[in-house]
Amino acid sequence: MPNLRDTTRAPDTAWQDDVRAGVRHVRDLASLPLSPAEREAAQAAASLHKVRAPKSYLDLIDWNDPADPIRAQVIPSPGELEEAEGELGDPIADHEFSPVPRLTHRHADRVLLFPTYQCAVYCRFCFRKESLTSIGRGYTREALEPALAYIADHPEIREVILTGGDPLSLPDKALAEIRARVETIAHVRLLRIHTRVPVALPSRITPGLVAALQGRLMVTVVTHFNHAREITDATEAACRTLRQAGFVLLNQSVLLKGVNDTVEALEELCRELMYRLGIKPYYLHHGDLARGMAHRRTTIEHGQALVEALRARLSGICNPVYVLDLPEGGGKVPLAPCPIEGRDGESWRIRGLDGTVRDYREILGVREERPSKNPAAGS
Numbered sequence: 214m215p216n217l218r219d220t221t222r223a224p225d226t227a228w229q230d231d232v233r234a235g236v237r238h239v240r241d242l243a244s245l246p247l248s249p250a251e252r253e254a255a256q257a258a259a260s261l262h263k264v265r266a267p268k269s270y271l272d273l274i275d276w277n278d279p280a281d282p283i284r285a286q287v288i289p290s291p292g293e294l295e296e297a298e299g300e301l302g303d304p305i306a307d308h309e310f311s312p313v314p315r316l317t318h319r320h321a322d323r324v325l326l327f328p329t330y331q332c333a334v335y336c337r338f339c340f341r342k343e344s345l346t347s348i349g350r351g352y353t354r355e356a357l358e359p360a361l362a363y364i365a366d367h368p369e370i371r372e373v374i375l376t377g378g379d380p381l382s383l384p385d386k387a388l389a390e391i392r393a394r395v396e397t398i399a400h401v402r403l404l405r406i407h408t409r410v411p412v413a414l415p416s417r418i419t420p421g422l423v424a425a426l427q428g429r430l431m432v433t434v435v436t437h438f439n440h441a442r443e444i445t446d447a448t449e450a451a452c453r454t455l456r457q458a459g460f461v462l463l464n465q466s467v468l469l470k471g472v473n474d475t476v477e478a479l480e481e482l483c484r485e486l487m488y489r490l491g492i493k494p495y496y497l498h499h500g501d502l503a504r505g506m507a508h509r510r511t512t513i514e515h516g517q518a519l520v521e522a523l524r525a526r527l528s529g530i531c532n533p534v535y536v537l538d539l540p541e542g543g544g545k546v547p548l549a550p551c552p553i554e555g556r557d558g559e560s561w562r563i564r565g566l567d568g569t570v571r572d573y574r575e576i577l578g579v580r581e582e583r584p585s586k587n588p589a590a591g592s
């Protein structure tokens with residue numbers, strides 16, 4: 214089997230070979246170079262969260278390194294079997310804010326629409342893994358009807374976010390159909406797509422897929438790169454295709470212990486995203502409370518130290534916003550350390566990138582000199 218990552222201009226169907234040659238079922242784990250103990254642990258963990266990875270993504274793994282950051286993202290590990298107290302099956306309360314099936318309406322102007330609960334790759338850290346397992350179904354036109362009717366009935370909705378599951382794992386025909394249906398709703402202004410496909414199955418980004426998404430609506434594609442080693446000639450070609458189609462590209466990463474929890478790893482990732490792929494690093498997520506993920510979460514304090522160091526090293530355009538998506542639908546809140554050290558009226562004390570605290574006085578107009586009570590004074 215050739216290394217599929219070497220092909221930067223793959224034919225439109227190359228992605229199907231890539232999927233077929235990868236891991237699609239638990240039994241396929243037997244073909245990977247794991248030790249018997251690792252295989253047994255991986256098979257047990259895979260019973261809790263599906264396992265799938267295209268061959269080109271597996272080709273990125275250094276199998277001699279048990280702590281390889283690509284391996285950590287897709288090969289089930291025994292840590293997943295350990296549930297810590299307080300972890301949640303639905304960490305950000307998608308279901309609580311779901312008025313109809315396949316839709317979450319947490320914020321007034323936007324909704325999450327779930328056309329499928331299947332993915333091209335199953336990430337071990339996924340906070341929706343329990344929905345993917347329990348619901349698990351793919352796309353049908355009928356299944357989406359109640360959600361589309363809900364959007365049409367709510368004129369405050371401006372943005373429809375296709376998520377899942379991975380929307381770009383769907384066939385072109387399904388994507389074109391979903392896009393066309395959303396476009397008929399006049400108050401919708403933007404179609405956003407959350408996807409790991411450009412990362413894990415870049416050969417799927419074909420002219421046909423792009424054409425299926427082009428229409429009336431502005432399209433923003435939010436990719437999900439977590440490590441610079443995921444950035445290859447093939448991902449570069451895929452992102453170029455998306456950019457040239459006129460789509461806005463943003464990236465969200467998850468801060469994962471053992472994958473990208475060093476300043477060097479994040480610095481390289483953010484630079485390569487912006488400078489090589491033309492993708493603006495958008496969010497760096499603190500780990501959600503998904504079950505069995507304690508072994509991949511860092512402390513918030515560590516995350517704050519990382520983003521403070523990044524802020525000093527990277528240009529603003531390369532810096533993501535460090536956020537936590539709060540349980541119970543509390544929304545994404547920024548976690549970066551606050552540089553304000555104190556305030557006295559209009560005077561603020563603010564810590565600079567060099568660590569020095571400086572004074573900043575708010576000046577909102579020219580101060581008028583007060584007339585002196587004694588005109589003779591000071592003359």
Ligand code: SF4
Binds near residue numbers: 335340379409
């Ligand atoms: S592609 Fe997205 S939805 Fe699917 S398993 Fe990975 S993180 Fe979860």
